[in-house]
Amino acid sequence: MKYVVKMKRTGPTNIYLRLLVSDLKKAYRQYGAPIWRTVAELLYKPRRKRIVVNLDRISKATNKGDVVIVPGKVLGGGNLEHPVTVAAWRFSAVARKKIIKAGGECISIRELIRRNPRGTNVKIIG
Numbered sequence: 798m799k800y801v802v803k804m805k806r807t808g809p810t811n812i813y814l815r816l817l818v819s820d821l822k823k824a825y826r827q828y829g830a831p832i833w834r835t836v837a838e839l840l841y842k843p844r845r846k847r848i849v850v851n852l853d854r855i856s857k858a859t860n861k862g863d864v865v866i867v868p869g870k871v872l873g874g875g876n877l878e879h880p881v882t883v884a885a886w887r888f889s890a891v892a893r894k895k896i897i898k899a900g901g902e903c904i905s906i907r908e909l910i911r912r913n914p915r916g917t918n919v920k921i922i923g
Contacts, residue, residue, distance in 0.1 A: 808841055814886070817906060824910045832866075832916035836906065839868035839923060840886060848923040850885075852877045852895055855922055864919045866909060877901060884909035884919075 809815055821837035824830065839848060850867050853875025859865055861879040871883060873891030880900030888896075893903050904912075913919060 809844070814840060817886070820907060820910065824914060828914045828916075830914070830916040832919060832921065833910065835921065836866060836868045839921075850922055851875050852892055855881060855883065858922055859920065864909070864913070865922050866906065866919055867922050868906075869923065871896075871903075 809818075818837045818841050821833045821840070825833040825837070848867060848869030849872060850869065851872050851874030855865055855867075855871070856875060856877050856879070859879070859881050862881070864882045865884070867883065867885040869885065870887040870889065871885045871892045872889050873895055877895055877899040880902075881896070882902045882904060883896055884904045884906050886906065888903050896903050909919070
């Protein structure tokens with residue numbers, strides 16, 4: 798006799814991440830910007846499937862002055878060649894230093910929603 802155990806999907810246990818996902822969904826409903834719904838779905842994934850991005854990938858995918866959102870963690874691998882505004886769930890200490898050294902800016906996803914509620918001209922990197 799075989800038993801099949803179905804696991805209940807619970808989502809992230811980190812309360813701050815849950816609140817951020819809730820805020821992203823509210824921003825999607827309020828402003829009608831589908832980018833916030835997409836970011837909320839990417840952040841709600843299990844930890845093993847969450848996005849991790851190195852600075853060299855951001856550098857290759859952006860131009861000077863771009864605004865980028867990473868629905869996960871930014872790591873300090875590689876170099877950033879130009880100033881970019883990066884919004885992410887988390888930053889490593891090395892990544893934060895390198896972004897600031899290149900003339901860029903590290904902000905939270907909530908700060909990006911406050912600055913640009915419609916989500917225009919924002920690239921999702923993942």
